[in-house]
Amino acid sequence: MIKFISGTDSFYLSTDNSSYVIKILKDDMLCHRYYGQKISAEETELPYLCGRKSNSSGEFLDEENTCFVSKENTPFEYPVFGDGDLRNPAMITENRFGQRTSRLIYKSHRITKGKKSLSPLPSFDVGTEDVDTLEIILSDSVSGYEVSLFYSVFEKEDAITRRAEIRNTSDTDIKILSAQSMSVDFEPRDFELITLNGAWARERYIERRPITAGSLAIESRRGATGHQGNPFAALVDKNTTEDSGISYGFALVYSGNYKAAAEVDQYGSLRFQIGINPFNFDWTLAPGETFVTPEAISVFSAEGLNGMSRRFHNMCRKHLGKSAASLKRPLVINSWEAMYFDINDRAVEQFVNNCKGLDIDTFVLDDGWFGVRDDDSTSLGDWFVHKTKFPDGLKNVVRVCRENGMNFGLWFEPEMISPKSELFKAHPDWCIHVENKKPLESRSQLVLDMTRGEIIDFVYDSVAAILDEYDISYVKWDMNRNITDIGSAALPAEKQDEFYHRYILGVYELMHRLTEAFPHVLFEGCAGGGGRFDFGILYYMPQIWTSDDTDAIERLKIQYGTSLVYPTSAMTAHVSACPNHQTRRTVPFKTRGDVAQVCNFGYELDVAKLSDDEKAMIKEQTALHRKLEDLIATGDFYRIDSPFETEFCSWELVSADKKRAFAVFATQKVTANRGGYYLKLKGLDPEKIYRINGKLKLHGDTLMNYGLPAADNPTDFSTVTFELEEE
Numbered sequence: 001m002i003k004f005i006s007g008t009d010s011f012y013l014s015t016d017n018s019s020y021v022i023k024i025l026k027d028d029m030l031c032h033r034y035y036g037q038k039i040s041a042e043e044t045e046l047p048y049l050c051g052r053k054s055n056s057s058g059e060f061l062d063e064e065n066t067c068f069v070s071k072e073n074t075p076f077e078y079p080v081f082g083d084g085d086l087r088n089p090a091m092i093t094e095n096r097f098g099q100r101t102s103r104l105i106y107k108s109h110r111i112t113k114g115k116k117s118l119s120p121l122p123s124f125d126v127g128t129e130d131v132d133t134l135e136i137i138l139s140d141s142v143s144g145y146e147v148s149l150f151y152s153v154f155e156k157e158d159a160i161t162r163r164a165e166i167r168n169t170s171d172t173d174i175k176i177l178s179a180q181s182m183s184v185d186f187e188p189r190d191f192e193l194i195t196l197n198g199a200w201a202r203e204r205y206i207e208r209r210p211i212t213a214g215s216l217a218i219e220s221r222r223g224a225t226g227h228q229g230n231p232f233a234a235l236v237d238k239n240t241t242e243d244s245g246i247s248y249g250f251a252l253v254y255s256g257n258y259k260a261a262a263e264v265d266q267y268g269s270l271r272f273q274i275g276i277n278p279f280n281f282d283w284t285l286a287p288g289e290t291f292v293t294p295e296a297i298s299v300f301s302a303e304g305l306n307g308m309s310r311r312f313h314n315m316c317r318k319h320l321g322k323s324a325a326s327l328k329r330p331l332v333i334n335s336w337e338a339m340y341f342d343i344n345d346r347a348v349e350q351f352v353n354n355c356k357g358l359d360i361d362t363f364v365l366d367d368g369w370f371g372v373r374d375d376d377s378t379s380l381g382d383w384f385v386h387k388t389k390f391p392d393g394l395k396n397v398v399r400v401c402r403e404n405g406m407n408f409g410l411w412f413e414p415e416m417i418s419p420k421s422e423l424f425k426a427h428p429d430w431c432i433h434v435e436n437k438k439p440l441e442s443r444s445q446l447v448l449d450m451t452r453g454e455i456i457d458f459v460y461d462s463v464a465a466i467l468d469e470y471d472i473s474y475v476k477w478d479m480n481r482n483i484t485d486i487g488s489a490a491l492p493a494e495k496q497d498e499f500y501h502r503y504i505l506g507v508y509e510l511m512h513r514l515t516e517a518f519p520h521v522l523f524e525g526c527a528g529g530g531g532r533f534d535f536g537i538l539y540y541m542p543q544i545w546t547s548d549d550t551d552a553i554e555r556l557k558i559q560y561g562t563s564l565v566y567p568t569s570a571m572t573a574h575v576s577a578c579p580n581h582q583t584r585r586t587v588p589f590k591t592r593g594d595v596a597q598v599c600n601f602g603y604e605l606d607v608a609k610l611s612d613d614e615k616a617m618i619k620e621q622t623a624l625h626r627k628l629e630d631l632i633a634t635g636d637f638y639r640i641d642s643p644f645e646t647e648f649c650s651w652e653l654v655s656a657d658k659k660r661a662f663a664v665f666a667t668q669k670v671t672a673n674r675g676g677y678y679l680k681l682k683g684l685d686p687e688k689i690y691r692i693n694g695k696l697k698l699h700g701d702t703l704m705n706y707g708l709p710a711a712d713n714p715t716d717f718s719t720v721t722f723e724l725e726e727e
């Protein structure tokens, strides 16, 4: 619900459990008033700037005209540079005189039903919910532009999506040096910051740290969101746990350079912002033009981190483009770790035939099928079939898949070009580069300049030609390097700093065109594993290859961390061969299956090398996964034991009607002579009686409060699973 309360000049936004209040203060300053647990609309009469001190950066008399308040100490809804607020601005602009001072004041507002699509820029959509949108229009008196702040309220999910649009209503160019998607100020409070950080093969580890005076930021300067961080941050109280306490979760629907920053000022007030990274960003806005920031989302939970995650998960699964579409998620077998570049018609035919009877839906032919690609040093951009490996094209592979009752999927890395390729010979200037410098290679590859329309057209045509020619139901879209040598031959000097954002807009345009033209194809995101795992990609591709690390024990932390924001239906997880190719660790086949089960499940190994027992286990695992598909698509996910804090790791999916649940309990490393351990399930109906693994019968309250014995003599890397059905 969104209300404008004219008596107090306040906007009151409310969800089922939270309120967000904005107030127009004297001189039309737009100020933030409150964000948190639900409060009554009528109480917006409360004294507002109480206790705020005057400093020396622009004073004004408070509402009661009793004392002076400093702008430096005023919570602005969209703070700008140069007008007395010396903390992080949400926006910095520069006018034709090279001056950066702005003064943004309230002009008007409208409240409308529904929510506009920003396509091809990804954004959340209303789905079946009744969503209201507030637009507050601000105007700048110095350079003559307008800013619209948009707020869309998703009541059931306690979520608010936000963005800013900047319109140049003056008659000369202005430059935007920073335009954050959202800014929010909090009264002094001992918050902690949670972020997801890591590296290749250990993405999205949970980091939690106190926020003290000064600035704390996570960001990407890589051209993509990256393995090292994620465009997400949570502000939580010190006592917030998985299941209790306050959490504010913020995320960006964006796949390029981002920044999320928290700043604590001299009085302990906290400002949080998230948006495009202002680093190397400078956007020229001509008269009449509009700049749209990516969308940000905030969710509020008074039910701890699990509550925050469930709200993010629901927003993703119900309101985010292809993630909310009902494309069936196939159970796949992928060629990469099984064969790497050692693929050809006969080998693939044999590989697929070996999968007979295992109930696998789709065979995915990974890297190495195109150009003359026999290793990773050539052919990116040459999206035609490797003639030596597949003399008759991919017809035979498709036929063999069909004969075995399987669909066919194919790997592409559309944004790349190998210096050794036909494409490079024809268009050496299509890679991202600057004059007088040989661009840096990474994995022997360069990046295509996706800011250029003719390059987007070329990649579209090449990928579409293959998708038209062969019966393909699945595409794995990889992206294996960071972007360097920033520069575009197609942009004038004053627009070179628009490159990073224009790059990702170009990628979104390509994704938009391909996913629209091939609606039956399931596109899976990938970036050297999970290097671009964000809501931007999930708008176009409902699932992402979570990490190149396929070791089940490593995956506990990766999947646990990823689940803080993203549902398990967004993660792909495969059972791979042991010793594991990344860690050389050997983990039981059962554990490998159990850890992957709650995600989009599959295999990445050579079935011919498995024992009969292991093959039999594949049949059990695929049968179990069929039973879990619904739970993964619509169930509530609960983290139970953290692999970052204990020797165990456990999680659980519970159906919306609480009639079914599935829990996985893993032991990372056994402690000698440890006492017993009871797994306390979550989210069940206390009064329902559940049958566990077809045997034991217990009430929901017993299972949640007393628990189930879970670590009776465990061994390193072992798992126990519990399937619960209402009796």
Ligand code: DGJ
Pocket: 336, 366, 367, 411, 478, 480, 526, 527, 528, 529, 545, 547, 548
């Ligand atoms: C990186 C991906 O994450 C892998 O799964 C695989 O597709 C390789 N690229 C292929 O080059």
